[in-house]
Amino acid sequence: MIQQIKEYNKLEEFINSSLLSHQVLDINLNYNQIGDEGASGLSSALANCINLSNLTLYLGENQIGAIGASGLSYALANCINLSNLTLDLRFNQIGVMGASGLGSALANCINLSNLTLYLGYNQIGDQGASGLGSALANCINLSKLALFLTFNQIGDEGASGLSSALANCINLSNLTLYLGGNQISDESASGLGSALANCINLSNLILDLTYNQIGDQGASGLVSALANCINLSNLTLDIRENQIGDEGASGLGSALANCINLSNLTLDLHRNKIGDKGASDLGSALANCIHLSNLALYLGSENVTQEFKVISKCVKSKRLVVFEIQFL
Numbered sequence: 112m113i114q115q116i117k118e119y120n121k122l123e124e125f126i127n128s129s130l131l132s133h134q135v136l137d138i139n140l141n142y143n144q145i146g147d148e149g150a151s152g153l154s155s156a157l158a159n160c161i162n163l164s165n166l167t168l169y170l171g172e173n174q175i176g177a178i179g180a181s182g183l184s185y186a187l188a189n190c191i192n193l194s195n196l197t198l199d200l201r202f203n204q205i206g207v208m209g210a211s212g213l214g215s216a217l218a219n220c221i222n223l224s225n226l227t228l229y230l231g232y233n234q235i236g237d238q239g240a241s242g243l244g245s246a247l248a249n250c251i252n253l254s255k256l257a258l259f260l261t262f263n264q265i266g267d268e269g270a271s272g273l274s275s276a277l278a279n280c281i282n283l284s285n286l287t288l289y290l291g292g293n294q295i296s297d298e299s300a301s302g303l304g305s306a307l308a309n310c311i312n313l314s315n316l317i318l319d320l321t322y323n324q325i326g327d328q329g330a331s332g333l334v335s336a337l338a339n340c341i342n343l344s345n346l347t348l349d350i351r352e353n354q355i356g357d358e359g360a361s362g363l364g365s366a367l368a369n370c371i372n373l374s375n376l377t378l379d380l381h382r383n384k385i386g387d388k389g390a391s392d393l394g395s396a397l398a399n400c401i402h403l404s405n406l407a408l409y410l411g412s413e414n415v416t417q418e419f420k421v422i423s424k425c426v427k428s429k430r431l432v433v434f435e436i437q438f439l
Contacts, residue, residue, distance in 0.1 A: 114134045114135045114164070114165075115134075115135065116135045116136070116137055116165075117133055117135065117136050117137070118137045118138075118139075119136075119137070119138045119139070120138075120139045120140065122140060122143070122145060122149055122152065122153060125138055125153070125156060126152060126153070126155075126156045128156075130156055130159040130160050131159065131160070131161070131162060132162075133160045133162065133163055134162050134163060134164050134165070135163075135164065135165040136160065136163060136165065136166050136167070136168075137167045138153075138166075138167070138168050138169065139167075139169040140153075140168075140169060140170055140173065141169045141170065141171040141172060141173070141199070142171065142172050142173070143173055144172075144173055144174055145170070145173045145174075145175070146173065146174045146175065146176075146179065147174075147175060147176050147178040147179035147182075148179075149173070149179075150170070150173070150175045150178075150179030150180070150182055150183060151178075151179060151182045153182075153183070153186075154179075154182035154183050154185060154186040155182075155186070156186075157183070157186035157187070157189075157190070158185060158186040158189045158190075159189075160190060161189060161190065161191075161192070162192060163190045163192060163193055164192055164193060164194050164195065165193075165194065165195040165196075166190065166193060166195070166196050166197070166198075167196075167197040168196075168197065168198050168199065169199040170183075170198075170199060170200050170203070171199050171200065171201040171202055171203070171229070172201070172202040172203070173203055174203065174204070175200065175203040175204070175205060175209075176203070176204045176205060176206070176209065177204075177205055177206050177207075177208040177209040177212075179203075179205075179209075180200070180203075180205040180208075180209030180210075180212060180213055181208070181209065181212045183198075183213065183216075184209075184212040184213050184215060184216035185216065186216075187213075187216040187217065187219075187220065188215075188216040188219045188220075190220065191219060191220060191221070191222070192222060193220045193222060193223055194222050194223060194224050194225065195223075195224065195225040195226075196217075196220070196223060196225070196226050196227070197226075197227040198213075198227070198228050198229070199229040200228075200229060200230055200233065201229045201230065201231045201232055201233070201259070202231070202232045202233075203232075203233055204233065204234065205230070205233045205235065205239075206233065206234050206235060206236075206239065207234075207235055207236050207238045207239040207242070208239075209233070209235070209239070210230065210233065210235035210239030210240070210242055210243050211238065211239055211242030211243065212242075213228075213243065213246075214242045214243035214244070214245060214246030214247065215242070215246050216246075217246050217247065217250060218245075218246040218247075218249040218250070220250070221249070221250070221251075221252065222252060223250050223252060223253055224252050224253060224254050224255065225253075225254065225255040225256075226247075226250065226253060226255070226256050226257070227256075227257040227259075228243075228257070228258050228259065228260075229259045230243075230258075230259060230260055230263065231259050231260060231261040231262055231263065231289070232261070232262050232263070233263055234263060234264055235260070235263045235264070235265070235269075236263065236264045236265065236269065237264075237265060237266050237267075237268035237269035237272070238268075238269070239263070239269070240260065240263065240265045240269030240270070240272055240273050241268065241269055241271075241272025241273070242272075243272075243273070243276075244269075244272040244273040244274075244275060244276035244277075245272065245275075245276060246276075247273075247276040247277075247280065248275065248276040248279040248280070250280065251279065251280070251281070251282065252282060253280050253282060253283055254282050254283060254284050254285065255283070255284065255285040255286075256280065256283055256285070256286050256287070257285075257286075257287035257288075258273075258287070258288050258289065259287075259289040260273075260288075260289060260290055260293070261289050261290065261291045261292050261293075261319075262291070262292035262293070263292075263293060264293065264294070265290065265293040265294065265295065266293065266294040266295070266296075266299075267294075267295070267296055267298055267299045269293075270290070270293070270295050270299035270302065270303060271299060271302055273303075274299075274302045274303045274305070274306035275306065277303075277306045277307060277309075277310065278305075278306040278307075278309040278310075279309075280310060281309060281310060281311065281312065282312060283310045283312060283313055284312050284313060284314050284315065284342075285313075285314070285315045285316075286307075286310065286313060286315070286316050286317070287316075287317040288317070288318050288319070289319040290318075290319065290320055290323070291319050291320065291321035291322050291323070291349075292321070292322045292323075293322075293323055294323065294324060295320060295323040295324065295325060295329075296323075296324050296325065296326075296329065297324075297325060297326050297327075297328040297329030297332070298329070299329070300320065300323075300325045300329030300330065300332060300333040301328065301329055301332025301333060301336075303333060304332050304333040304334065304335060304336035304337060305332075305336050307336060307337060307340065308336040308337070308338075308339035308340065309339075310340060311339065311340060311341065311342065312342055313340045313342060313343050314342045314343060314344050314345065315343075315344070315345045316337075316340070316343060316345070316346050316347070317346075317347040318333075318346075318347070318348050318349065318350075319349045320333075320349065320350050320353070321349055321350065321351050321352050321353075321379075322352045322353075323350075323352075323353055324353065324354060325350060325353040325354065325355065326353070326354045326355060326356070326359060327355060327356055327358040327359030327362065328359070329353075329355075329359075330350060330353070330355045330359035330360075330362065330363045331358075331359055331362025331363055331365075331366060333350075334348070334362075334363050334366035334367055334370075335362070335366040335369075337366065337370055338366065338369035338370055338371075340370070341371070341372060342372065343370055343372060343373060344372050344373060344374045344375065345373075345374070345375045346370070346373055346375070346376050346377070347376075347377040348376075348377070348378050348379070349377075349379040350379065350380060350383075351379045351380060351381045351382050351383065351409070351411075352382045352383075353383055354383065354384060355380065355383040355384060355385060356383070356384040356385060356386070356389060357384075357385060357386050357388045357389030357392070358389070359383075359385075359389070360380065360383075360385045360389030360390065360392060360393045361388070361389055361392035361393065361396070363380075363393065363396075364392055364393040364394075364395070364396025364397055365392075365396050367396060367397065367400060368396045368397070368399040368400055370400070371401065371402065372402055373400055373402060373403055374402050374403060374404050374405065375403075375404070375405040376397075376400070376403060376405070376406050376407070377406075377407040377408075378406075378407070378408050378409070379409040380408075380409065380410050380411070381409050381410055381411035382411045383411065385410065385411075390410065404433070405433040406433070406435070407433075407435040408435070408437075409437050410437070
């Protein structure tokens with residue numbers, strides 16, 4: 112029997128609805144400036160929706176702070192039957208306490224299999240990221256996880272906390288992780304790779320680490336560990352606007368060649384420090400990806416020689432069905 116989706120875009124209508132009857136719920140309150148007070152009213156109503164299995168909740172740009180986020184956390188903790196949750200809190204001010212509280216609530220949702228969290232631009236910092244991570248480590252049934260944590264002042268400590276959590280999510284088959292615009296270094300990038308190496312069931316991975324401080328060692332360390340993800344077939348890796356040079360590009364390429372079942376690869380490296388040698392080595396390595404059939408490669412180059420070297424190496428791979436390269 113197909114469960115009916117109940118949709119609401121007005122807070123009062125939802126609060127006054129038959130709360131116990133909801134099983135599949137879609138609430139869109141983006142850009143409504145409901146603040147902590149409105150979030151509190153929403154939370155009180157949600158706490159009574161104990162039969163929910165699927166919840167989509169859009170609360171972007173609503174001036175919600177730690178108090179409002181805490182109320183939401185309390186409500187979600189009551190929804191123990193949730194299996195699918197999408198929560199959008201982008202462009203609010205939930206901070207460290209709000210993120211940690213949200214994580215604690217999710218730890219009670221032991222039946223979660225699909226989770227999407229949009230928490231960009233919330234100043235959650237290292238402590239908030241670590242708190243969120245600690246809780247996610249308890250969500251052992253997760254098979255699909257998407258975390259959008261861009262521009263949140265997350266450094267090595269926070270990235271380490273998240274990595275430790277991901278290492279426990281061994282049932283993940285699909286992971287999307289956006290950590291752009293933070294302060295992630297080589298050490299953190301390598302640690303993230305080591306954590307993902309435990310996710311042996313991963314088949315689809317999207318990693319966005321743009322606008323961080325990742326250099327040669329971080330780029331190589333991140334991807335080297337992915338060779339343990341033997342089921343990985345689809346990889347999108349966006350590490351533009353970092354500090355990766357020739358050595359990092361070479362190491363990255365060699366590591367990708369060890370991902371033996373990779374068939375679809377999107378790699379964005381533009382606005383790094385990659386020269387002719389790095390481009391040539393990268394091209395040679397990608398040509399050795401034995402199952403690669405679709406490749407999209409984005410490089411920053413002011414050097415025609417560099418462009419030619421990458422193209423000439425890659426086109427030698429007769430396995431490629433789709434090949435796109437751009438020099439931005």
